[in-house]
Each structure stands twice: as C-alpha cells, then as structure tokens.
Amino acid sequence: MxxxxxxxxxxxxxxxxxxxxxxxxxxxxxxVTGLYGFHVKFCTIHSWAARSSLADWSLLGVRxxxxxxxxxxxxxxxxxxxxxQPFDSLAEKPQFPGASAEFVDHLEFIQPNVISGxxxxxxxxxxxxxxxxxxxxxxxxxxxxxxxxKMTLLNxxxxxxxxxxxxxxxxxxxxxxxxxxxxxxxxxxxxxxDLVFGQYREAGVLMFRGFPLDLFMAQCYANxxxxxxxxxxxxxxxxxxxxxxxxxxxxxxQIPQAAGAAYAIKRENTNRVVICYFGEGxxxxxDAHAGFNFAATLECPLIFFCRNNGYAIxxxxxxxxxxxGIAARGPGYGMLSIRVDGNDVFAVYNAxxxxxxxxxxxxxxxxxxxxTYRIGHHSTSDDSSAYRSVDEVNYWDKQDHPIxxxxxxxxxxxxxxxxxxxxxxxQSRKLVMEAFERAEKRQKPHPDLLFSDVYLEMPPSLEKQxxxxxxxxxxxxxxxxLDHYEK
Amino acid sequence: xxxxxxxxxxxxxxxxxxxxxxxxxLASDPxxxxxxxxxxxxxxxxxxxxxxxxxxxxRVFNTPLCEQGIVGFGIGLAVAGATAxxxxxxxxxxFPAFDQIVNEAAKYRYRSGNLFDCGNLTIRAxxxxxxxxxxxxxxxxxxxxAHCPGIKIVIPRSxxxxxxxxxxxxxxxxxxxxxxxxxxxxxxxxxxxxESYQIPLSQAEVLQExxxxxxxxxxxxxxxxxxxxxxxxxxxxxxxEVIDLRTIQPWDIETVCKSVVKTGRLLVSHEAxxxxxxxxxxxxxxxxxxxxxxxxxITRVCGYDTPFPHIFEPFYIPDKWKCFDAVKRMINY
Numbered sequence: 001m002x003x004x005x006x007x008x009x010x011x012x013x014x015x016x017x018x019x020x021x022x023x024x025x026x027x028x029x030x031x032v033t034g035l036y037g038f039h040v041k042f043c044t045i046h047s048w049a050a051r052s053s054l055a056d057w058s059l060l061g062v063r064x065x066x067x068x069x070x071x072x073x074x075x076x077x078x079x080x081x082x083x084x085q086p087f088d089s090l091a092e093k094p095q096f097p098g099a100s101a102e103f104v105d106h107l108e109f110i111q112p113n114v115i116s117g118x119x120x121x122x123x124x125x126x127x128x129x130x131x132x133x134x135x136x137x138x139x140x141x142x143x144x145x146x147x148x149x150k151m152t153l154l155n156x157x158x159x160x161x162x163x164x165x166x167x168x169x170x171x172x173x174x175x176x177x178x179x180x181x182x183x184x185x186x187x188x189x190x191x192x193x194d195l196v197f198g199q200y201r202e203a204g205v206l207m208f209r210g211f212p213l214d215l216f217m218a219q220c221y222a223n224x225x226x227x228x229x230x231x232x233x234x235x236x237x238x239x240x241x242x243x244x245x246x247x248x249x250x251x252x253x254q255i256p257q258a259a260g261a262a263y264a265i266k267r268e269n270t271n272r273v274v275i276c277y278f279g280e281g282x283x284x285x286x287d288a289h290a291g292f293n294f295a296a297t298l299e300c301p302l303i304f305f306c307r308n309n310g311y312a313i314x315x316x317x318x319x320x321x322x323x324x325g326i327a328a329r330g331p332g333y334g335m336l337s338i339r340v341d342g343n344d345v346f347a348v349y350n351a352x353x354x355x356x357x358x359x360x361x362x363x364x365x366x367x368x369x370x371x372t373y374r375i376g377h378h379s380t381s382d383d384s385s386a387y388r389s390v391d392e393v394n395y396w397d398k399q400d401h402p403i404x405x406x407x408x409x410x411x412x413x414x415x416x417x418x419x420x421x422x423x424x425x426x427q428s429r430k431l432v433m434e435a436f437e438r439a440e441k442r443q444k445p446h447p448d449l450l451f452s453d454v455y456l457e458m459p460p461s462l463e464k465q466x467x468x469x470x471x472x473x474x475x476x477x478x479x480x481x482l483d484h485y486e487k
Numbered sequence: 488x489x490x491x492x493x494x495x496x497x498x499x500x501x502x503x504x505x506x507x508x509x510x511x512x513l514a515s516d517p518x519x520x521x522x523x524x525x526x527x528x529x530x531x532x533x534x535x536x537x538x539x540x541x542x543x544x545x546r547v548f549n550t551p552l553c554e555q556g557i558v559g560f561g562i563g564l565a566v567a568g569a570t571a572x573x574x575x576x577x578x579x580x581x582f583p584a585f586d587q588i589v590n591e592a593a594k595y596r597y598r599s600g601n602l603f604d605c606g607n608l609t610i611r612a613x614x615x616x617x618x619x620x621x622x623x624x625x626x627x628x629x630x631x632x633a634h635c636p637g638i639k640i641v642i643p644r645s646x647x648x649x650x651x652x653x654x655x656x657x658x659x660x661x662x663x664x665x666x667x668x669x670x671x672x673x674x675x676x677x678x679x680x681x682e683s684y685q686i687p688l689s690q691a692e693v694l695q696e697x698x699x700x701x702x703x704x705x706x707x708x709x710x711x712x713x714x715x716x717x718x719x720x721x722x723x724x725x726x727x728e729v730i731d732l733r734t735i736q737p738w739d740i741e742t743v744c745k746s747v748v749k750t751g752r753l754l755v756s757h758e759a760x761x762x763x764x765x766x767x768x769x770x771x772x773x774x775x776x777x778x779x780x781x782x783x784x785i786t787r788v789c790g791y792d793t794p795f796p797h798i799f800e801p802f803y804i805p806d807k808w809k810c811f812d813a814v815k816r817m818i819n820y
Contacts, residue, residue, distance in 0.1 A: 250590045250591070253586065253590065253591050256555065256563065257562045261564065261566055263560070263563075265567055286583070291559065293553065294550060294551060297550070298560075455637065456604070
C-alpha cells in the first residue's frame with residue numbers, strides 16, 4: 001500500500017500524490033494563481049471532471065484514465081449544470097445517476113487519512129519569518145500596523161472585560177485569546193459590504209471593521225447604548241452598518257442561514273460574498289452538514305471559515321471527530337477546501353482573499369479550516385485547568401501566538417520597536433479603560449423594550465401584558481431595580 | 488370583503504389557489520424565490536406546477552432533503568432581503584427545523600434590537616388528516632409553534648381563504664408558518680380571484696351568527712362545525728355561532744370573547760391531540776375573560792392523546808357526531 005506523500009510544487013502544474021484510495025477518488029491539490037501573484041493551494045477530491053484541473057487516476061496497476069480538460073473558472077460558472085453521460089448500456093461503464101466513476105473489480109475500503117492529513121498552509125514561521133517570499137502578500141506598512149493594533153486592542157479589551165465579569169460588573173464574557181489572527185486576517189481580506197455570520201468568538205472581525213469600543217461595552221453592559229436593546233447576554237454583538245449579523249447562542253444555526261443569504265446576494269449581482277464563521281465543535285451539528293450541502297448544491301458565493309481551536313468547552317478534537325478535521329469534509333460536499341495556520345495572519349489573509357475572489361467569480365462555496373488554539377477558557381463560566389495542562393496553554397501563548405509572530409515580522413522590517421510597543425500598550429489600555437468607565441455609568445434601557453420587536457407591530461395581547469407589568473410595578477416598585485433603568 | 492364582482496375569478500381548488508398566490512408573488516416581487524423538496528417539478532401536491540418554467544430555475548428550485556437546511560436557508564435569504572417561500576413537504580416533517588424556527592426565526596428581530604429580521608420568510612406545509620395518512624402524513628403541529636412568540640401561524644379553510652391568507656403571510660413582515668389542509672387540496676373548489684388580494688391576519692371570521700353556543704375551529708374542522716351547526720339547528724333547535732379562527736398566533740381574542748359573551752358557551756375542536764393542543768390556550772383565555780358569562784364549561788373535542796393512527800382514523804378524528812354530542816351536553820348542562 002503506498003503511503004501519502006505530499007509533493008509540493010511551488011509554481012506550475014498540479015502536484016500528484018499516490019493515492020491510497022482504490023479506483024474511485026484521488027486527492028489532488030490544485031494550485032491556483034491568484035490575482036495578487038501568490039499561490040494558494042486548495043485541496044480537492046476529484047469528483048466531477050469540470051470542477052478540478054487535471055485529474056489522474058493512478059493506483060496500483062489500475063489504468064490511467066485521463067479526464068477531459070476542465071472549463072476555466074468563469075466559463076464553469078456560466079455553463080449549464082453538469083449532465084450525466086447519455087445512457088449507453090453497451091458501454092462497460094457504470095450508468096448510475098448518482099456517481100461518475102469507473103468500475104473496480106477488487107474489494108478494498110477507502111482509508112481515511114488522518115496520519116498525514118490535509119497540509120497546513122502558512123506564510124510565516126513561528127518566529128514571524130517569511131518562508132516562501134512569493135507568498136508574502138507584501139501588504140503596506142500602515143495595513144500591517146493596523147492588523148497589529150486591532151489584534152492587540154482586542155486582546156486589551158478582552159483582559160479588561162474578563163476582569164469586569166470577575167468583579168461582578170458584567171454577567172458573562174468570552175475572550176478571543178490566541179485567535180486574533182483568524183479574525184483580523186480574514187476580516188482584512190473582505191470588503192466592508194460582505195455579510196458576516198459569526199458564532200461568538202469573532203469579535204476581532206467586528207473590531208477590524210470599526211465597531212467602536214463604546215458599543216462593544218454597551219452590549220456587554222446591556223446599557224442604554226446597546227444596539228441590541230439589552231436583550232442578549234454579553235458578546236452577542238451585531239451591527240447592521242458593519243454587515244455583521246447579530247450573534248445567537250445556538251451553535252451552527254448560522255451556517256445554513258449564511259448559504260441562504262449568499263444565494264440572495266448572488267441573485268443581486270453586487271459582487272459581495274458572505275462569510276460564515278464557526279468552531280470545530282459547531283461543525284458537528286446537523287446544521288453544519290445542512291449548510292455545506294446547500295451551499296455547494298445551490299452554488300452560493302460563500303466562505304465557510306472554521307476556527308479549529310482544539311476545544312469545544314472541555315471536549316478536545318479527538319472526541320469531536322474521527323476524520324481529518326473539518327477541511328477533509330469539504331470535498332465530500334464537492335467544495336474546494338484548504339487548511340491554514342490560523343495563527344499566521346498572512347496565511348489567513350491570503351486564503352480568504354483568494355476564496356473571496358473565486359467564490360464571487362465562480363458562485364461556489366469555499367471551506368477554510370484555520371488551525372489555531374483557544375488560549376483562554378471557553379468563557380467566564382469555565383475553568384479550563386480542569387481539563388488541560390497549564391504547560392499546553394503556555395506553549396501556545398509563548399511559542400505560537402498570532403500577535404507575537406506579526407510583531408516579529410514588523411520589527412524585522414523596522415516598522416515597530418520597544419518604544420512603539422510601550423506607547424501603544426499605554427494608549428490602547430487608556431482607550432479601553434475610558435470606554436469602560438463611560439459604559440459603567442450608563443443606565444439600562446427602558447423596560448418597555450422587554451416587549452417590543454417580538455413582531456414588527458405589537459399584538460394587542462402583548463400590549464395588555466405590558467400594561468399589567470407596569471400596574472404591578474406601580475404597586476411593588478421597591479422590589480425592582482427601576483432606578484438603574486431609563487425612565 | 489374578498490368578493491368583488493368586477494374582479495375576474497377562476498375555478499380553483501386549494502392547491503391551485505396556492506399556485507395562484509405564488510404566481511402573483513413571483514410576478515410582482517423580483518426577490519421572491521420558492522424552494523424545498525421537489526418543488527421544481529411542481530411539488531408532491533402540485534402547488535408549484537408551472538412556476539419554474541415561468542419564472543426560472545434560480546427562483547423555483549429543489550433543495551437537498553433537509554428540513555433544518557430548508558428553513559435555515561430560508562432565514563438567510565430573508566435576512567439578506569429576499570422574499571423566501573419555503574415548502575416543508577408535510578407538516579409532520581417540520582420538526583428537524585424546530586430549532587431554526589423557534590430559536591432563530593422567531594427571535595431574530597427581538598434579539599438583534601431590530602437590526603436584523605427574517606420577516607420576509609414564509610414556510611408552507613401540508614397539514615391535517617387525509618383519510619389514510621397515519622402517524623406521519625396527518626399531523627397538525629400548530630400547538631408546538633403557538634408557544635413560541637415571534638412567529639405567526641395561519642391555517643385557511645378554503646381556496647379563496649388560502650390565497651388571501653397566504654399572500655398576507657408573504658407580505659407580512661414577520662416570519663409566518665402557513666399550514667395547508669391537504670385533504671382540501673382537491674376537494675375544496677371555489678371561484679378565486681386571479682389577481683392578488685389579501686385577507687388580514689389575526690382576524691377570526693364569524694361564518695354564521697348564532698345565539699346559543701359558539702363553535703370555534705380552523706382549517707378542515709371549520710366545515711365539520713358548519714355541519715354540526717346545521718344538525719344542532721335541525722335536531723335540537725339550537726342556534727350556533729360558527730367562527731373560523733384563521734390565525735392561530737397571534738389569535739383574535741376579541742372576536743372569540745365577544746361571541747362567548749353573547750352565547751355563553753364555547754366548543755373548540757381540532758384534530759391535534761387534546762392535551763396541550765391549541766384549544767387549551769383558547770379555553771384558558773376565554774374562561775379568564777368571560778368567566779361570569781359562561782353557562783357551561785368550555786368543551787374541547789379533539790384528537791385523543793395518541794399518535795395519529797392509520798386504520799383507526801374514523802374513531803380518532805373529532806367528527807361531527809362527537810361535536811354534536813358535545814353541543815347537546817353543553818346545552819343541557
């Protein structure tokens with residue numbers, strides 16, 4: 001049995017690998033040259049000839065069968081749906097409508113490959129050095145500094161709000177420690193008009209788009225400035241202006257919704273993409289399967305971005321799935337997929353940029369699995385020392401962190417140094433503390449807002465319930481914290 | 488009123504009236520799309536016949552077989568501003584989509600502070616007994632959803648009602664579930680206006696006025712009540728007021744209570760199992776509002792607390808004899 005060898009080829013033709021699969025499928029990597037002059041590899045399992053580039057069927061003496069040349073991407077997007085070959089009962093080929101395949105005459109099960117799974121694309125090493133210069137997106141200094149400042153500002157806000165929960169000032173909080181690179185790298189690759197569906201650990205995307213600290217705080221404090229009108233727990237942010245759909249607690253529900261939104265956007269012809277974030281745990285939900293299948297079948301311009309951070313609360317990945325992570329599922333849906341180093345902001349940027357370009361041009365979904373590590377606890381309700389070692393956490397915090405890797409990149413170019421670091425730490429902390437102090441003083445929203453927005457218009461029965469609440473409050477007001485609420 | 492002599496009408500059964508409503512919608516609203524299992528060829532109940540040819544495959548299309556995906560996808564379409572009309576093949580199969588409906592669609596506007604909503608979503612599903620449907624082709628699940636603030640639930644009794652109510656659901660800026668009594672798809676035939684028209688939601692309709700007892704139902708059961716009213720008049724000399732609730736949620740409490748204040752007696756009937764069925768909610772509210780006007784306890788004639796049986800359907804359903812008997816007992820209370 002031949003083992004998997006990944007044969008990297010920097011520039012030209014697709015790399016071939018010896019398949020361990022008998023007869024039917026062969027994993028290839030197609031190298032796609034993006035408009036930005038770098039190369040991003042997407043991993044595809046060959047299913048339809050037209051969806052992939054040159055596919056060779058080769059294994060253990062089975063005859064090579066050359067597939068017809070695929071259509072170029074834009075032509076593929078416009079061409080009619082792929083047809084089954086016309087019936088030919090004399091041909092020695094399977095005629096089944098359900099699969100395009102060859103016959104094979106010996107029994108062997110396809111082996112899932114988790115030992116050397118889909119490779120992890122990265123641009124920088126753990127010390128922030130560029131590995132392959134042609135992959136460096138060569139972003140301007142201002143842009144890179146902005147990445148750094150957004151990641152660190154998020155980190156600072158996380159520290160302060162986590163602490164404020166510990167002090168009883170807010171009810172709940174979730175930090176983003178260790179995953180800042182996935183947020184900023186992907187957000188930077190999108191247009192402001194692109195629609196974002198998140199799970200709950202993507203605050204950096206919103207921060208990158210310019211959501212002010214005051215509004216982050218307002219939502220966490222559920223105060224009168226909260227755009228969500230105080231209805232949800234902290235970190236359930238949303239912004240219509242910034243095209244960030246309000247977060248909801250049920251996991252993975254956003255995945256099929258993102259597919260529907262992308263379908264609507266496709267029909268509008270406005271060159272927008274939808275991005276949908278979720279964790280590797282949420283990817284186990286039925287809604288994830290539904291969303292992937294719908295997006296692929298209905299040809300939606302959509303980026304599925306999985307933050308694989310190693311844990312779903314206390315559940316490690318080996319208790320979450322048995323296959324090769326989330327990226328390996330993409331080909332099962334007929335979806336182009338890639339695995340990237342989520343702690344490498346440039347890798348995340350490059351992959352998202354290319355996925356965006358092609359999703360819009362070709363009306364198909366892309367799956368990006370960003371490997372990363374959740375340095376913080378799941379939330380303020382969790383103490384992760386109960387299920388993982390401090391050593392493990394420290395490794396990621398000290399040796400492989402998106403913020404420090406980017407800082408090394410910047411200092412190597414003379415764009416950042418000790419002085420800038422000191423000044424920025426002071427300034428970012430000051431910004432966060434000032435927003436925090438303002439938020440602390442604000443009142444809570446008017447209690448009438450308990451009743452509105454259930455429907456667009458308030459039904460008479462709900463009006464009556466509201467009136468009954470106020471009558472009750474008139475009589476029993478001393479038992480209720482009315483003073484903290486807007487009058 | 489709906490009937491206007493100058494408006495052209497066509498003889499349509501209930502599924503054709505649904506097609507007509509969808510046709511009107513696709514014609515006037517370029518963002519409208521219809522999707523679900525098997526809708527492309529016309530649907531298992533023929534509700535979408537001809538629409539794909541007329542409006543294109545990007546607007547009338549099949550989805551994979553996955554109700555949670557259908558509703559989730561529909562929510563996303565609606566959030567992005569399109570008019571989304573999702574078909575669930577049988578109401579019995581709506582449950583995989585329960586989370587998307589209850590936790591997402593119903594709460595979208597509230598939880599986002601009205602930044603986002605999926606008011607453009609309408610879910611349609613065939614509903615109710617059909618003679619041989621058994622457990623999984625006969626259910627009336629409206630009570631599960633009535634408990635969920637944020638969605639509207641609408642059930643028509645006839646083709647004219649179906650078209651007007653469906654169009655209201657589609658235009659309504661809240662997510663709506665529209666249950667279509669499958670037994671009436673072919674059996675109910677009326678002259679239905681060809682152009683678009685709306686019948687208001689959350690308004691019950693008094694079909695026949697009476698003084699001794701209020702008979703309240705929705706969907707197919709309204710026709711049973713009409714028969715019961717005729718029987719009661721003929722055999723008992725009892726004058727029945729028959730009301731079609733039409734919208735289950737939010738329901739027209741005012742019309743029902745006004746009627747009960749007048750008659751003093753209320754009979755509510757539905758096919759769904761009696762325990763926790765929507766008649767229980769109506770009963771509870773009416774006794775709160777009209778306690779002193781009641782001449783007899785509010786009676787519910789409903790399905791038994793069993794799954795919907797196959798061969799035993801004639802014994803299971805709340806037929807006119809069971810309802811007639813209930814009227815007799817209430818009059819003699």
